[in-house]
Amino acid sequence: MEESTPILVGGGQFTEKEFLPEQAQPPLGIAAEAAKAALVDTGIGETIAAEIDTVVSIRIFPDSTNRPRLQIPFGRAENPPRAVAQRIGANPVNAIYGNVGGNTPQKYINEMAERIAAGEVKTVLLAGSEAIKTAQTAMRNDIMLDWKEEFEGSQEDRGLGEKLMTPHEFAHGVGIPIQTYPLFENAFRHHKGLDIEEHMMQMGSVFENFSRVAAANPYSFYGTARTAAQLATVTKENRFISFPYPKWMNAMDSVNQGAAVIMTSVGKARDLGIDPAKWVFLHGCAEANEKLMVMDRVNYYSAPAIGVNCKHAFAMAGISLDDINYFDFYSCFPSAVELACEELGLAYDDPRGLTVTGGLPFFGGPGNNYSMHAIATMLPKLRTNPRHYGCVTANGGYLSKHATGIYSAKPVEGKWEREKPSAYQGEIDALASPEFIETPNGAATIETYTVCFARGIPEKGIVIGRLADTNQRFIANTPTDIDLLLSMTKSEQIGRSGTVKSVEGMNHFIPA
The missing domain is CATH 3.40.47.10 (Thiolase/Chalcone synthase)
Structure with missing residues (x-):
């Protein structure tokens, strides 16, 4: 030594x-x-x-x-x-x-x-x-x-x-952690072949063990032990922040x-x-x-x-x-x-x-x-x-x-x-990445997505997608229709087709 x-x-x-x-x-x-x-x-x-x-x-x-x-x-x-x-x-x-x-x-x-x-x-x-x-x-x-x-x-x-982040990304909602990490989570769920309910329980199971460690740590600020089901179940208190994360799955x-x-x-x-x-x-x-x-x-x-x-x-x-x-x-x-x-x-x-x-x-x-x-x-x-x-x-x-x-x-x-x-x-x-376009127009599919909530009410959807004809990647927002946004939390959206249109620097994705 x-x-x-x-x-x-x-x-x-x-x-x-x-x-x-x-x-x-x-x-x-x-x-x-x-x-x-x-x-x-x-x-x-x-x-x-x-x-x-x-x-x-x-x-x-x-x-x-x-x-x-x-x-x-x-x-x-x-x-x-x-x-x-x-x-x-x-x-x-x-x-x-x-x-x-x-x-x-x-x-x-x-x-x-x-x-x-x-x-x-x-x-x-x-x-x-x-x-x-x-x-x-x-x-x-x-x-x-x-x-x-x-x-x-x-x-x-x-x-x-x-x-x-770029100003273009931030304008569409990327660059705020509570809205950005869900994009990775939903892509991961789809990649692993899990349905939404299975995935919610998997996340809850991972974090149940974390909560138990925190409950025994004298320096913890929020040291309450919770079960996987409690963490995964959306309630008035454990409301969605951005899908698929209820409140207790956020830092x-x-x-x-x-x-x-x-x-x-x-x-x-x-x-x-x-x-x-x-x-x-x-x-x-x-x-x-x-x-x-x-x-x-x-x-x-x-x-x-x-x-x-x-x-x-x-x-x-x-x-x-x-x-x-x-x-x-x-x-x-x-x-x-x-x-x-x-x-x-x-x-x-x-x-x-x-x-x-x-x-x-x-x-x-x-x-x-x-x-x-x-x-x-x-x-x-x-x-x-x-x-x-x-x-x-x-x-x-x-x-x-x-x-x-x-x-x-x-x-x-x-x-x-x-x-x-x-x-x-x-x-x-050196790893290859898809080409990105700021002004996409035309037929497209969803690569990953999230739905952002405000006090338990769905507010907007963020979509990262691919153009059908060029495979270029883009970012867009969905319509703010509450029924549409809620439906996006109930069934898998990755791979869903639709149309994207760019208007004055903002992209809008309309699901088919």
Whole structure:
């Protein structure tokens, strides 16, 4: 084991469920509370705070594009990484504010591991949080909060990151997660040959196990165990959001949650006197993106970038899927879990389980930072069982950007080194995609679809289709007739024929 080997030495979480808005923590206050727990978890407490030379703050939803649906009027921390640092007594040289994406906790752990191994940085805090529940409660009760904070010092703001949609896609409803993931889900159902009722119960069965894990997790925000039938049955409370997802199958971002981890090198940990029993090693890591625009995807029933990045992470770790003891698959919607399992060849009911937290609909979906909770939850499990391995997959956008980490308390042998993601991204980029047209006209069939609801009432249909004569792909909306929209939730629509017409930049699909 080389002195430069990167390790995780601390992890912490913080959940604020019971609160008065005036007394509740602001978003970066929640991140700092998680960071304080991570300091304690190292075993040397506040001593390590002065050694932190780099703070990475995971981007909060109010600073992210298109989200949340709720605009928060309380001001913001102008320098998020230093807002966290000041609260824990750190004064880092590097203050990084991450870009948008649920993949970013694992992505930045991968980056910081590489920089630690290269000697560029020595001790790193990565922390993220959301206080959306507090904001919603305050706004609902006409309570004005002051979350504006200014801190001196440098900041490296990574910005919003990759473009994930076109204006044309967004105009038709793609680019909003609750309306986009159902497009993958319905395509997956059709590809697997399931009818709608069978598929609803399959999704419910997958997420029943998630809800049970969340119910036993003290950091969960929505920790209620529910059966497959309860999850799959549409009721007034469990209403459709976008078909085929009832409310309880959607990520729940109305939370107050934070998580943080601390990283350093083996040599630095020894110098600081951190007990080797606290050390957890990143044995494998990788990142890969799908073709980022949804209209450019190879198809809507697979996620090849998950398969590619997991393949390279496992190759780096020198182990196989059978060697993993704990999984946490990103779980914003059932399709994210199902497609990951399909890419890895893992059964949905694998006895090892598919989550350690309980997942985004039940544990909570704290913005871009969910996977930091998964990693923080892994640490004590791996320390208790030093020969075990844990695998975390993280997903950003609309099954767009993927990162994987494989962890164990078992030491890494030899020099820690990762393959550059650019070396294998071409495996995805080289895949063939259908030609896309913005102005389709003529006979067509449905490739995938969803029906979007507002308070339980069907509002619009989104169709991705193919022109009959050219096989070009297009996106369109259906008529808003309620009877038509309801019928689209009762019977399979993929393969249904119809006519598409483009008028002033908007496409309209009329089913036959």
